[in-house]
Amino acid sequence: MNIKKVAILGGGTAGWLAANHIGKELLKRKGVSVTLIESPDIPPIGVGEGTVPDIRNTLKTFGIREDEFIRQCDATFKQSIKFVNWMDKKKHGEGNFFHHLFDVPNPYDTKHLTQHWLNDKQKSKSHAQYLSSQHAICEAGLAPKSITNAQYEGELAYAYHFNAGKFAQLLSCNAKDKFSVSHVHTNVTQVKLANDGTIAALVTDSEGELEFDFYIDCSGFESLLIDKALKVPFVDVSDTLLINSALVVQVPTKEDDDIPPYTLATAHQAGWIWDIALTNRRGVGFVYSNNHMTDEQAHEKLDRYLGASKQGLSYRKIPMRVGYREKFWHKNCVALGLAQGFLEPLEATSILLTDFSAKFLTLRFPSSTEHLEQLETRFNHAMGYAWERTIDFIKLHYCISDRTDSAFWVANKSDDTISESLKEKLSLWEEFIPVRDDFFSQFEVFYLENFLFVLYGMHFNTKAPPCTSAEHEHCLVRLQQRAEIDQYLINKLPNHRALLDKIKQYGLQSI
Numbered sequence: 001m002n003i004k005k006v007a008i009l010g011g012g013t014a015g016w017l018a019a020n021h022i023g024k025e026l027l028k029r030k031g032v033s034v035t036l037i038e039s040p041d042i043p044p045i046g047v048g049e050g051t052v053p054d055i056r057n058t059l060k061t062f063g064i065r066e067d068e069f070i071r072q073c074d075a076t077f078k079q080s081i082k083f084v085n086w087m088d089k090k091k092h093g094e095g096n097f098f099h100h101l102f103d104v105p106n107p108y109d110t111k112h113l114t115q116h117w118l119n120d121k122q123k124s125k126s127h128a129q130y131l132s133s134q135h136a137i138c139e140a141g142l143a144p145k146s147i148t149n150a151q152y153e154g155e156l157a158y159a160y161h162f163n164a165g166k167f168a169q170l171l172s173c174n175a176k177d178k179f180s181v182s183h184v185h186t187n188v189t190q191v192k193l194a195n196d197g198t199i200a201a202l203v204t205d206s207e208g209e210l211e212f213d214f215y216i217d218c219s220g221f222e223s224l225l226i227d228k229a230l231k232v233p234f235v236d237v238s239d240t241l242l243i244n245s246a247l248v249v250q251v252p253t254k255e256d257d258d259i260p261p262y263t264l265a266t267a268h269q270a271g272w273i274w275d276i277a278l279t280n281r282r283g284v285g286f287v288y289s290n291n292h293m294t295d296e297q298a299h300e301k302l303d304r305y306l307g308a309s310k311q312g313l314s315y316r317k318i319p320m321r322v323g324y325r326e327k328f329w330h331k332n333c334v335a336l337g338l339a340q341g342f343l344e345p346l347e348a349t350s351i352l353l354t355d356f357s358a359k360f361l362t363l364r365f366p367s368s369t370e371h372l373e374q375l376e377t378r379f380n381h382a383m384g385y386a387w388e389r390t391i392d393f394i395k396l397h398y399c400i401s402d403r404t405d406s407a408f409w410v411a412n413k414s415d416d417t418i419s420e421s422l423k424e425k426l427s428l429w430e431e432f433i434p435v436r437d438d439f440f441s442q443f444e445v446f447y448l449e450n451f452l453f454v455l456y457g458m459h460f461n462t463k464a465p466p467c468t469s470a471e472h473e474h475c476l477v478r479l480q481q482r483a484e485i486d487q488y489l490i491n492k493l494p495n496h497r498a499l500l501d502k503i504k505q506y507g508l509q510s511i
Contacts, residue, residue, distance in 0.1 A: 001369045003213040007202065008036040008181075009188065009225060010218035012044035013164055014337025014354045016171035018216050020062045021358040023179030025365055035182040035212070036175070037202065044168060045220060045318070045338070049276050049283050050078060050263050050348040051159040053102050056152045058355055062174055066151040067507040072170050073162040074278040076500060077145075079103070080138050080262040081347065086272075087458060088402045098126060098457025099262070100347075102157040103134040103144075104449045107436065109478055114433055114452060116475035118464040127456035130479065132156075136486040138262050143499040146492065150509040155489060159348070161263070161276045161283075184210075191229035198331040199225060214366065217335040221342070226325055226335040233326040235341075237391055240417050241322050242289040242398075242408065243271050243344045247302050247315040251282040261496045265346065266305070267401075269293060270408040273305055274345065279500055286315075287344055292408040320344065328383045329376040332369065334361060341387060346394050347446070353390065356445060357383055386443045392422040393446040393454075400426070400458050429455065429462055
């Protein structure tokens with residue numbers, strides 16, 4: 001049977017990202033329709049507001065202008081994640097932070113500058129400062145581009161922070177206007193299965209029974225299709241990633257407040273705090289393990305973090321069921337977004353994995369039911385690998401920390417909480433600097449440079465390799481050039497908020 005009617009259940013960022021990816025692909029096929037079904041009664045989670053640089057290409061592919069996106073979504077530029085207090089403060093002092101930057105040099109320089117840094121016994125500069133001028137730009141509070149740069153182009157690599165609700169609305173309008181995606185507001189009250197176990201129809205409270213050939217489950221934590229109807233088991237990874245709760249709040253800001261061009265991730269006794277600045281507010285989340293901290297303690301610590309800016313604001317608690325589906329594609333249904341799984345948002349993983357999965361799905365979107373079994377196997381294998389490697393990357397931040405000031409940090413270093421694949425890599429990296437061949441699959445969501453910034457930002461102890469005189473001289477030249485580029489960019493690039501104000505007023509050059 002040919003697949004002619006596709007349903008996406010659920011709106012929000014995941015649903016509308018999927019609608020744009022799938023709608024754009026299926027627009028090429030005559031007689032194929034895409035319908036997004038959204039409940040009028042269930043609000044989106046609305047806290048996934050950080051991205052990675054891949055999102056720029058996604059938005060460009062959708063035909064969305066960068067300046068319109070910035071205007072409509074209160075967006076700001078994100079050039080890094082600044083990790084504060086992830087190491088023992090007594091050992092590392094007041095400057096106890098590191099940047100996971102987005103802009104990196106060519107592979108040759110990355111390798112040799114890392115080698116040079118490991119051999120530098122003084123270490124007067126951080127590993128990130130060796131590798132990229134973006135460290136200086138972030139610390140100076142500058143933007144990654146100027147008003148004269150074209151859409152999605154800049155002096156440095158970047159991603160965004162944005163208002164999740166407004167982002168979903170922008171994606172919704174784009175999918176409907178450009179890719180002919182239909183939008184139905186109704187509640188699904190029942191999922192009907194066929195004799196072969198596939199989904200046959202959705203029963204709704206206002207639109208009757210709706211039949212489709214293929215279904216995308218973007219229904220969030222409810223997972224109405226992949227879990228409730230198809231009973232696909234959930235793989236719990238709470239024994240590896242110990243975070244399971246979050247308190248979230250939106251903090252108003254003033255028009256002239258500085259906007260950090262990075263996500264701030266501040267570690268605490270039993271987890272960490274995200275702090276994301278938009279143009280008119282901060283999104284703050286206190287992420288913790290309730291096995292190592294009570295909810296009352298979490299409230300008190302978040303109060304202390306916000307200080308006077310709390311202003312009587314109330315917090316919303318989000319319980320986190322950490323893990324992923326045993327299968328992401330089953331029969332005629334694919335799960336995306338929170339229906340696929342959930343990991344703490346330490347490295348903007350939710351939108352990243354949703355975007356990654358949706359792109360991969362469209363590369364081989366089924367045209368008939370005879371292809372389903374083969375494509376299901378392919379998709380599940382690829383996405384399973386991507387999720388497992390993402391878990392390893394998040395775990396890395398905890399297990400290599402030298403913090404021992406609480407049971408939480410001690411537990412994160414226990415062998416029982418670390419996967420065999422990560423143990424093997426860490427053992428290898430004690431002897432050798434990571435190289436690209438350590439990340440051999442195209443389904444690695446995080447690559448060599450991501451690991452380098454975290455490993456050596458947290459002072460991972462790799463044996464310093466021998467360095468030839470030629471390599472030493474090359475690095476000295478590169479470091480001198482880095483200092484010159486740092487100063488050049490500091491003089492050239494505008495203040496972050498000032499650029500955002502200009503973009504709202506004048507826009508950017510055409511793509």
